[in-house]
Amino acid sequence: MSTRTSLWTWSRLSSRLALCLLLGAVMALSTSVAQEAHPLEGESIDMTILGIGGWVPSSLGAEMANDLFKPFALEEYGYDVTFTFDAAPFAALFQRAAASLATRSNEYNIIISDSQWLGALSEPGWIVNVDEIIEEHPELDIEWYSEIVGVGYQEYPMYSGIRWGFPQAGDVVVMFVRRDMLHDEAERAAFLEEHGRELPYDYEDFLEMSYGEFEDIAAFFTRPDEGLYGHAFQYSREYDFLSMWMYPFMFSLGGDIGDFEDENRVYGILNSEVNARAMEINRAWQQYMPPGAINFGIAEIIDLFTAGQVFSAQQWAAVGPAMIPEDLPEEFDVMVVPPPGLIQDDGSFNRLYNVGGQPWVINAFNTPEQMRVAIDFMRWWYLPETQMEYARRGGSPSDAATLNHPDYEDMKPWNRAFKFMLQDDNARDFYREPTYAQLLSTQQEAWHAFASGEIDDAMNTLEWIACEQQKILFDSGASEIRPPAECRQVRLR
Amino acid sequence: MRVRRFIERPRVFALLLIAPALIFFFVWNIIPVLTLIGVSFYNYSMVTGMPPRYIGLGNYEDIVYSFRLWESFGRTLSWVVVTVGIETVLGIAIGILFWGSVRLPGRRLALTLLFTPMLMTPLAAGIFFRLMYEPSIGIINYVTRWAGLGTFSFLSDRSLAFAAVVFVDVWMWTPFMVLITLAALGSVPKAELEAAEVDRLPWWRRLVTVVLPHAKFILMIGILLRTIESFKTMDLVFNMTGGGPGTTTELVALTLWRRAFEAFNLGWSSALAFILLLMAIAFTSIFLFVLNLRRRQQEREASA
CATH class of the missing domain: 3.40.190.10 (Periplasmic binding protein-like II)
Structure with a gap:
């Protein structure tokens, strides 16, 4: 009994002490705040x-x-x-x-x-x-x-x-995939039989995945008869939507889009063979996407994925709450993984996307x-x-x-x-010149024409963009480099 | 008293009466057009905050050398010919049907329903049809799939997109031509029609010799208005395809919008806007000249 009393007394004492200390701290804080009153106080x-x-x-x-x-x-x-x-x-x-x-x-x-x-x-x-x-x-x-x-x-x-x-x-760009489909035993067996290798199972399996490997998976899940397609990303001409998915193919393949840190040069850098190849790869992915891919923007990708029409979709991570909403059907088990990379000419794996x-x-x-x-x-x-x-x-x-x-x-x-x-190994940003809107509008027009099949020559498309962008930079005084004389002859067709 | 007398002079009074209209015209038409012409000689971006730089005819030179722009002009010409052509033929045909069916039960209701598309904003019509054309959830594709024809990407397929947008424009504006046709047919004197009936002229001769000479003027005004509107089409296409796929449906008004409000290049877009204005004026003048040819000829014959 006496032990309990002394414990009770001790606890009362210590709680009073703590209260005193807290009060003291509050008083000290309020004194210091009062000393340095905010200039907007009361407003x-x-x-x-x-x-x-x-x-x-x-x-x-x-x-x-x-x-x-x-x-x-x-x-x-x-x-x-x-x-x-x-x-x-x-x-x-x-x-x-x-x-x-x-x-x-x-x-x-x-x-x-x-x-x-x-x-x-x-x-x-x-x-x-x-x-x-x-x-x-x-x-x-x-x-x-x-x-x-x-x-x-x-x-x-x-x-x-x-x-x-x-x-x-x-x-950043991430990839939303249907884990429930990847874990389905029948699908796994069918894929193993078709390709002689297993379907990826968890996050780690996507870390070193190239577009080449992923293409087999996207093709496997492309079943138009069932209303299911393997993949989706953006091709829309709106704002920078298409550029944001064209650049990663170029960056990952080892291409570049211009020197915007030093002399503002585009011509001779953007119009490269490697970028032309990247454009071809980008365009070819429409075959694994639902009809109308050329107009896919952020909203369309959300709709397609949440409606179960695609097995996987690349999307901005910030859109995560809309890609995995609370009312998603129960059978949807979604895993978010890094998007695929590309194998460069030297055989190395590279994944470099836009922020x-x-x-x-x-x-x-x-x-x-x-x-x-x-x-x-x-x-x-x-x-x-x-x-x-x-x-x-x-x-x-x-x-x-x-x-x-x-x-x-x-x-x-x-x-x-x-x-x-x-x-830093996976993300980079692009130009931010005052003429940004003009530069962007030019490439969106040309790349959309290419992606839609209106134009077939990737290199000519790049030549045209490079000429136009170099002219915009030169005319605005941002660059001292004139577009070369042959640019007059370059036509987008 | 003097002031009153001054005001009451016929010329002064007439000037005073038209002054509000003149002031309105000057403030809202002349000043903006002069500003537009002025800006067209500058390299000027609306958003960079940099001062405009005088470049003389640089923007006009760029436009002349812009192959893409001329393609866009060509596409716009096709658009105008196809849409106005179909709307005129359909509008006249439907108008004649309604004209000849005065006692048809439900005629008024049918006419009201027919005019509904015309009352919709192009933006609403664009959204409406974009959803109907949608490959996965659109009702048109539901029907084509049900009929075993498969799925069509109406707005993403280069071979279909132009026709798909033309269809919507025709759906929206044929009622306008029906309305114009009904007004034009209403202007035909009854006596002449009755005389033609007494003479037992076949329907096509009645149309050519009695109806068209009287209805022609109003019909031409309708065609002129539709041509000018069609030439300026932007919102419908912008909303349905954004000019795509690629540039398959990019009309010149959309190109102008893109340069002005997407690339924010005000100098270049002002130059293009001025060229379009000149083209619209030239087009309207030629149209009115042709329209008045016969009248002038008749006047000359009468005076001779």
């Missing part, structure tokens, strides 16, 4: 984020701003901020942002931009150079998961070290109050707990701390492949 501020319509990572960012940052700011800084989310589709977003920024408007305080727009937005001084912000707030000098994250989402020119944004959503994703950029015409909130918001966004919450909600952070967290890979089915594909 109400409205902020607008412009993002991509129908794009989960964009809407998640805005959703978290109101759900989590608003109470955080009220508690920590004493001001009341309300965020409004304005959105437009990929193809229209830049026009919306640029039209507003060109009038020096602060209509959109924070913009979820595409990394390719960094040049066009920064050259006229429309967005803030975040180097100064990072210098003032060193906690924003985040350690990213890989070099391409910083280079891709922050820098213009690429590899210059000059930063214009913060990664909002990292993104997707978007950075946050801050409007340079914000009022000092809006600027302060934008910075507070960034500091909050990159807190480890915020990034973990973002990942938990299906977002795609790209900082090293979150991606290396022991729980990260198991949070969502696509996280493991996302992390793998975000490594």
Whole structure:
């Protein structure tokens, strides 16, 4: 009894002590906060984020701003901020942002931009150079998961070290496959009999898989009579959809698209034999896809995969929540793996895909109050707990701390492949010149004409793109290299 | 008093009456067209924030050498001829049928239903038909599969895409030509028709000698309006195929849109827009000239 009494007394004493310590800490904290009162304390501020319509990572960012940052700011800084989310589709977003920024408007305080727009937005001084912000707030000098994250989402020119944004959503191409079909005994036996080797079984089996090997699997599951096809990826002419799947074939095969870091040269680099070969391989994959592949974009791939019309599909990891929705039929067991690579001329295996994703950029015409909130918001966004919450909600952070967290890979089915594909060996980004829209539109037109079969000569298609893009760069003053005289004779046909 | 007298002068009063229209025309037509012409001499991107650079006739030279653009012009010409041609023939045929069936039960309801497609926005019609044409879930392919004909990729197959979009345009705009035909037929004097009936003229002679001379003017106005509209078609094609597959359905208005709002090249697209404006003016003038040829000839004969 006496032992119990003394234990009870001891526990009461220790809980009182703990309470005193907590109160002391709170008082000390409030004194320090009172000493450094936030300049916006007591104010109400409205902020607008412009993002991509129908794009989960964009809407998640805005959703978290109101759900989590608003109470955080009220508690920590004493001001009341309300965020409004304005959105437009990929193809229209830049026009919306640029039209507003060109009038020096602060209509959109924070913009979820595409990394390719960094040049066009920064050259006229429309967005803030975040180097100064990072210098003032060193906690924003985040350690990213890989070099391409910083280079891709922050820098213009690429590899210059000059930063214009913060990664909002990292993104890479991953492959969604129907594990239930791969594990089906009858399918395994049939494939073994047909090809003399086993169907892949788990994630590891896809790590070194080339398009050559994967083609057998895609062909095996292509059964038009049953309404089933082996594979799907994007060929749509909309925005950069087709380019995002043409580049990986070129990069993986050892080709390049131009020198945009030094002299802005396209002609002589893009129009190479290896790139022409990559285009042929890319186009040939339509035979394993459902009819109408030439118009497949992000939404079509989601529809096809969730409707069970394809065995596998390549898609942006950020679209994971839509590719594996909660109402997916029970028999669908989906595994997310790295997409295939290509065997280069020297026999080596190479897998090099584009990064997707978007950075946050801050409007340079914000009022000092809006600027302060934008910075507070960034500091909050990159807190480890915020990034973990973002990942938990299906977002795609790209900082090293979150991606290396022991729980990260198991949070969502696509996280493991996302992390793998975000490594520097597997991902790269492409040009971000102010004339980006013109350069992109040119290649989308030509590659779509080739992919649709309207044009058959891959090399001639590349010649035409290279001539046009070199002319765009030369005319805009971005390059001193004129397109060669023979470009006058090059016609896309 | 003086002011009032000044205002009441016939010329001044007439000028005052048309002034609002003139101001509207000047602000909304003349100034934008002059701006457009001015911008067409510059290398100017809407979104780079860089100042426009004067390049003289550079954009026009580029257009002349743009083989892809001329292909697009050719395609647009085919589009105009095919769509307006089919719509005119079908519209006149259906219009005559309705004209001759005044006592048909349900005529009014049938006419209302017939005009419905014309009231839809091209955007809505585009989405509607894109879904109907869809290879996997579209109703048209459901029917073709049910009939044992297999699946057709109407909008992705180069041999089908152009015809598939033409079909939608014809579906949308034939009712307009029916409406025009009914208006034109309504302008034919009853007395002449009755005289033709008394003379027991066969139907085709009645059509050629009585109906067409009277209905011609309104029909021509309908054809002219459809031709100009057809030449400007963008939203329907944009929504259904985006100009694809490849450039199979890329009409010149879509090329213009792409250069202006996808590539943001305002200088080049202004030059193209100005050329298209000149073409539309030239086309309309030729059309009106031909339309008035016979009238002028009759006037000359009468004065001689």
